[in-house]
Amino acid sequence: MIGYVTIGVRDIDAAKEFYTSLTGHKVLFDGGRIAFIGETMGGPMIAVCVPYDANDPHPGNGTMIALKGGGQDGCDAMYKKALELGATCDGEPGSRIPGQFYGAYAKDPDGNKLCFYDFS
Structure with missing residues (x-):
């Protein structure tokens, strides 16, 4: 899609x-x-x-990129790696919808929000 x-x-x-x-x-x-x-x-x-108008990029409020984590351990590993690469925490790994959705959230060095997720 x-x-x-x-x-x-x-x-x-x-x-x-x-x-x-x-x-x-x-x-x-x-x-x-x-x-x-x-x-x-x-x-x-x-x-x-790099934006066409050469101005600073501005992450959208409510905009997020979700990357498949490949299970809870995979989500945890991607979250940890993102932080090691300079991202900041925007929500530690954990169950968001018990038994259905596991996610971890970070912002990349430019402030773009990322989710590393797994649907159980």
Whole structure:
């Protein structure tokens, strides 16, 4: 359903390093001020982009990117890795809907909100 999501960043090289290290995926296309990260060009991707108007990026209030954690341990590992890569906590790992949804929340170095989740 979703091809890619684009988030604004200040430092394109730092953003590429953050998201490739966090997800284990690679930069599939690098256009200078925008780069697409994923497994394949036909699969879901995250695009990191220096805004076209060259102003500072502003994360949307209520906007969030949810990344599959691959189970609770996977969510915990992605959350921990994000913090090691410079993200900040926006909600420690835990059950949000008991027995149904497990999530951990962080903000990347540019303030974009991420969720690492697992539906039980």
